[in-house]
Amino acid sequence: MADLTLNGITVEDTFAEAFDVAGTAIIVTNDTPKWAMIAATAMTGFATSVIGCGAEAGIDAELSPEETPDGRPGVRILLFGFEPNGLKEQLLKRVGQCILTCPGTAAYAGVEGPTKIKLGGAIRFFGDGFAIAKRLTDETGKTRRYWRIPVMDGEFLCEDSVRAVDGAVGGGNLLFLGRKHADTLVVAEIAVEAAKAVPGAILPFPGGIVRSGSKVGGRTKGMMASTNDAYCPTLKGRAGSALPPECGVVLEIVIDALTSQGVSDAMRAALHAATAIGAKHGLVAVTAGNYGGNLGRHHYHLRDLLEAPSA
Amino acid sequence: MSTLTLRAEPLERIDLLNVTPLVLSSLTEAEAAKLPVGTGRRGLTLGDVFEIKLDRSDSLTFQGGSSRLDRVGAALSEGTIRVEGDVGQRLGEGMAGGTLSVTGSAGPFAAAGATGGTITIEGDAGESAGGAVYGAKAGLDGATLVIWGHAGDRLGDRMRRGLVLVGTAGALAGSRMIAGTIVAGKLGDNPGYGMRRGTIVAGSYGSLLPTFVETGTPDLVFTRLLARSLRRRGAQHAELLHGALRRYSGDLATLGKGELFVPA
Helix, strand or coil, rough: CCCEEEEEEEEEECEEEEEEEEEEEEEECCCCCCHHHHHHHCCCCCCCCHHHHHHHHEEECCCCCCHCCCCCCCEEEEEEECHHHHHHEEEEEEEHHHHHCCCEEEEEEECCCCEEECCCHHHHHHCCCCCCCCEEEEECCEEEEEEEEEECCCCEEEECEEEEEEECCEEEEEEEEEECHHHHHHHHHHHHHHHHHCCEECCCCCHHCCCCCCEECCCCCCCEEECHHHHHHHHHCCCCCCCCCCEEEEEEEEEEEEHHHHHHHHHHHHHHHHHHHHHHHCCCEECCCCCCEEEEEEEEEEEHCCCCCCC | EEEECCCCCCCCCCCCCCCCCCHHHHHHHHHHHHCCCCCCCCEEEEHHHHHEEECCEEEEECCCCCCECCCCCCCCCCCCEEEECCCCCCCCCCCCCEEECCCCCECCCCCCCCCEEEEEEECCCCCCCCCCCCCCCCCCCEEEEEEEECCCCCCCCCCCCCEEEEECCCCCCCCHHHHHEEEEEEECCCCCCCCCEEEEEECCCCCCCCCEECCCCCCCCHHHHHHHHCCCCCHHHHHHCCCEEEEEEECCCCCCCCEEEECC
């Protein structure tokens, strides 16, 4: 199969394989952007992989006071799980431990969708019977229900329920094959920034980048996943290695989004941003991870992403 | 727009429960004229009391009002009713939706048990506006009641949910309140008597019950949301929430989860 090129960089003619997931969004506000970000950072911690962490989460956007329900600075967080029940469990744990506990913070639903997940209506029990429900009309005329839970700095205000969307997708990815670690990291960082700029998409791994890409199963009995040996540079030259001789490092970005289009847009933006500066930083090639196409319903062919993103 | 023009001051109380745009839209003027509205032995019909002009629209205007016109808009679930003049008791009682407005004043029990829609009284309202009628479990139950002028005593008595915006009100506003929100420029004595939950915001009030305790001047996110919600209705009421607010918690003689906010 002939490889493709973009901005002079080889792009393997393959596809990223991604999965249907349950996804939701919440808006966290605080008196200052700093404390809104502290709460959001805590809530999205240890949420890199749904297999090991129970959820994948990330910060979608920082919001100005004009963009939040209560007129304070805020952050929009996206959270993804295998299915709605698992998502609910993770949402309650993370809001209960990271948002409820953070001084000055309030939490609101951040997306509309068909599946209702009780949030404030569950956390209210922390209020030990002193919590108060209030139903108010927002500026758009929609009636929303909130819980006001007494806490030591005043009240924790939390919307009664949030919504999970249909059509969320997890696992869009790109692999950057580079020569040197520092240079390839720069390429991946630029790709991450481009992908993050797409609304409704997050990159859950540290800094958006994962160095330990995995394959399904392993030689050790019982392992669900193990290192993606075909892309490990220290295993070059063995049968099954997918790396050309000049490749010394591979870094991957993984993308989750509320819609399939979001994954596609984020991958496209990342691909173009990375290849635009790739030659300068020794980028050898870009490829994507898949499992032969049998596990995930969503296939993002790199060939379809070569057209430049719309401005 | 359909119109009902009052022929003269009615000789008895008139019950307009079943006179809504939805009901009239399926009737001819002759059929509508036969609708019984009297409450005495005269057997008064709609045609006896009003000159009727119907166009099958979802908008109905009463031209001319009287304090003897009871239960105006009580069965309203959609559409608009406008009364150019006064109305009697139980305006919009149990109303489920739509828009009901009165340019004059209303008698007692306006919006009692109303579950949806907006009721606007441009003049004054009698006792127990947004309150519970005798024997009822709840007063206002989800609708929005706006009173530009003065409301009598026991405003929002036993109200369960919804919003009341009022210029001024008499004593015992929010008495026995189950939940909901009342925002007033000025209230009389003993607001929130026996309230279990709910929020009262007042520019000022008369005397305060000893079963209300001050909880300081907290800067709560809730008051920001309430101010934003009120801004859609009228800037004057939203401004009450812009400065620092002193909060009282009560009525501690009951559940005690209610609250009264006043400018600090």
